[in-house]
Amino acid sequence: MRTSIATVCLSGSLEEKMYACARAGFDGIEIFEQDLLVSQMSPEEVRALAARLGLSLDLFQPFRDFEGVDEDTLKENLRRAEAKFQLMQRLGMDLILLCSNVATATINDDELFAAQIRQLADLAAKYEVRIAYEALAWGKYVNTYQHSWKIAQAVDRPNVGICIDSFHILSRGDDPAQIAQIPGEKIFFVQLADAPVLSMDVLSWSRHYRVFPGQGGFKLDEFLGCLARSGYAGIISLEIFNDVFRQSNVQRTAVDGLRSLIWLQSQTAALLEAEGISSHLELHALPGRQQAAGFDFTEIRTEDPEPVARLLVQLGFEFCGQHRRKPVQLFRSNDARIVLNSQRSSGIEAEVCGFGVRMPQAGEAAERAQALLAPEVPRLHLDSEADLPGFRAPDDTEIFFSADKSGWDLEFGGEPLAAAEREPGAVTGIDHINLAQPWQSFDESVLFYTSVLNLHALPGTEVPSPRGLVRSQVLATDDAGVRLALNIVPAGLATLLDRQHEYPEHIAVGTDDIIALARRALAAGMEFLPIPANYYEDLAARFDLDPALLTALQELNLLYDRDGRGEFLHFYTQRVGNMFFEVVERRTGYDGYGAPNAPIRLAAQFERSRWNSH
Numbered sequence: 284m285r286t287s288i289a290t291v292c293l294s295g296s297l298e299e300k301m302y303a304c305a306r307a308g309f310d311g312i313e314i315f316e317q318d319l320l321v322s323q324m325s326p327e328e329v330r331a332l333a334a335r336l337g338l339s340l341d342l343f344q345p346f347r348d349f350e351g352v353d354e355d356t357l358k359e360n361l362r363r364a365e366a367k368f369q370l371m372q373r374l375g376m377d378l379i380l381l382c383s384n385v386a387t388a389t390i391n392d393d394e395l396f397a398a399q400i401r402q403l404a405d406l407a408a409k410y411e412v413r414i415a416y417e418a419l420a421w422g423k424y425v426n427t428y429q430h431s432w433k434i435a436q437a438v439d440r441p442n443v444g445i446c447i448d449s450f451h452i453l454s455r456g457d458d459p460a461q462i463a464q465i466p467g468e469k470i471f472f473v474q475l476a477d478a479p480v481l482s483m484d485v486l487s488w489s490r491h492y493r494v495f496p497g498q499g500g501f502k503l504d505e506f507l508g509c510l511a512r513s514g515y516a517g518i519i520s521l522e523i524f525n526d527v528f529r530q531s532n533v534q535r536t537a538v539d540g541l542r543s544l545i546w547l548q549s550q551t552a553a554l555l556e557a558e559g560i561s562s563h564l565e566l567h568a569l570p571g572r573q574q575a576a577g578f579d580f581t582e583i584r585t586e587d588p589e590p591v592a593r594l595l596v597q598l599g600f601e602f603c604g605q606h607r608r609k610p611v612q613l614f615r616s617n618d619a620r621i622v623l624n625s626q627r628s629s630g631i632e633a634e635v636c637g638f639g640v641r642m643p644q645a646g647e648a649a650e651r652a653q654a655l656l657a658p659e660v661p662r663l664h665l666d667s668e669a670d671l672p673g674f675r676a677p678d679d680t681e682i683f684f685s686a687d688k689s690g691w692d693l694e695f696g697g698e699p700l701a702a703a704e705r706e707p708g709a710v711t712g713i714d715h716i717n718l719a720q721p722w723q724s725f726d727e728s729v730l731f732y733t734s735v736l737n738l739h740a741l742p743g744t745e746v747p748s749p750r751g752l753v754r755s756q757v758l759a760t761d762d763a764g765v766r767l768a769l770n771i772v773p774a775g776l777a778t779l780l781d782r783q784h785e786y787p788e789h790i791a792v793g794t795d796d797i798i799a800l801a802r803r804a805l806a807a808g809m810e811f812l813p814i815p816a817n818y819y820e821d822l823a824a825r826f827d828l829d830p831a832l833l834t835a836l837q838e839l840n841l842l843y844d845r846d847g848r849g850e851f852l853h854f855y856t857q858r859v860g861n862m863f864f865e866v867v868e869r870r871t872g873y874d875g876y877g878a879p880n881a882p883i884r885l886a887a888q889f890e891r892s893r894w895n896s897h
């Protein structure tokens with residue numbers, strides 16, 4: 284599939300954008316006229332740089348507010364157009380985007396639209412320019428793809444076709460299925476954008492909130508499937524107007540964008556294959572479309588392992604030993620394995636730095652991550668040691684893939700670790716990992732984790748904290764064996780804490796009997812995060828709880844929630860460095876994360892950090 288990206292998606296000068304697109308691996312770019320206007324490069328220099336970088340200049344855009352006007356305005360518009368055709372000649376470009384008129388159209392008449400665009404087409408033909416007519420969702424008279432196609436047919440010129448932009452179709456709730464009926468060769472260009480599901484006017488939604496495919500709520504694999512059915516064999520481009528992307532690191536955004544197209548191709552290829560449809564788009568499938576079997580381990584970086592080690596022992600973990608060769612310790616309780624790593628840890632009190640995921644085919648999972656442009660984590664290992672392929676996520680978390688019996692834990696003891704007896708109140712495994720996300724890379728992280736680990740995104744939530752809303756997004760495998768909760772740190776909290784990374788992250792471990800576990804931890808001297816009495820009064824009001832249970836909850840600082848399936852009991856440890864632990868018990872299939880309790884936790888931690896800093 285040929286890939287392209289509109290320069291409007293990126294930050295920086297036109298030159299910087301072109302370098303970033305080429306380096307990321309795009310085949311071409313759309314030149315957004317504004318980027319050329321403000322550039323110090325002449326059109327000839329842009330053309331030469333593109334040639335040197337191996338980028339094709341695919342689309343010049345946008346040409347606006349042309350059709351549906353009176354005779355005088357038409358004359359003026361044709362003059363304006365001719366200047367742009369001449370400019371395109373200097374750039375060596377042959378395709379211009381014509382947006383449906385949003386402002387100056389005064390006459391609502393399809394035949395007039397067609398006749399005026401025909402005049403434009405005949406002028407364009409002199410310059411060997413082709414026109415892609417795009418219906419903007421807020422176009423004054425033309426705002427659906429069906430309508431733009433009807434007009435393009437009426438124009439009846441070989442150099443006029445349409446541009447399909449997923450945003451304008453899906454934002455209105457229009458059905459893309461009829462795209463399949465349009466002859467592919469009359470679709471001159473395709474722009475893809477995803478967007479979070481919001482209810483607001485389409486123009487503001489489009490200009491500020493578009494995101495790359497896989498980062499929003501649109502079903503773009505089905506959308507691309509409709510294009511494949513039309514016989515379209517051209518370029519698939521990204522056109523993302525996004526306030527954050529326009530101020531982020533240009534190279535990172537370009538890679539994020541290309542990753543979205545690599546992922547989308549693969550999703551669409553799988554969909555079409557299931558339906559037995561072949562396509563001219565040459566969609567590349569990714570290797571290793573498999574479900575993660577579960578967390579293998581979680582890794583904590585810490586200069587002094589002792590404070591975390593003490594907490595783990597209080598939670599019932601066993602110390603399994605020190606790595607033969609490295610300052611790394613392993614703790615374990617049943618399937619929960621926690622590695623405390625003191626390499627490269629100077630000055631770090633404690634932070635969640637990575638996790639391992641068990642994959643049926645670990646090698647293929649690593650190939651998939653590479654194909655998705657995930658940066659590798661270089662690691663030194665001896666021949667006799669397990670070599671787990673590792674990749675760095677946008678939030679700097681390191682992810683490792685291991686096969687079921689990779690045996691890395693042998694390097695900590697000697698004997699393989701026998702599966703511990705599952706006594707009541709023991710930690711049974713890792714339930715989920717909660718990772719703090721800098722606001723600039725949140726969307727990038729969502730796509731990275733969903734595509735590299737094959738997770739799906741659950742509906743997002745917002746949790747009030749004393750310093751702003753924390754946006755939270757859960758990603759999970761279909762069987763919930765691997766669950767990640769990504770939290771965006773609100774700007775207020777980030778400023779308060781000085782650095783984004785000081786917003787604490789946490790590891791949630793599961794148990795079958797949290798009350799027994801909490802009692803033992805208490806007896807072992809563990810300090811719990813104190814929960815206010817007001818919370819328990821509210822619990823009693825919301826749920827008709829057994830008074831004995833309510834007393835136990837309050838005594839042990841446990842939190843409680845209930846959904847249609849079951850109950851959820853959980854508690855939090857005190858913070859160590861930039862992290863803490865959560866212990867959870869899911870009763871009879873409760874599937875959430877205690878979201879109603881998250882504000883209680885955030886407020887309690889906030890109180891605590893104020894006390895600590897005084």
Ligand SMILES: O=C(O)c1ccc(O)c(O)c1
Nearest residue numbers: 345382417448489490522
């Ligand atoms: O918001 C706009 O003006 C605009 C311009 C060009 C496009 O291709 C588009 O989808 C939107």
Ligand SMILES: [Mg+2]
Nearest residue numbers: 417448474522
């Ligand atoms: Mg568009």
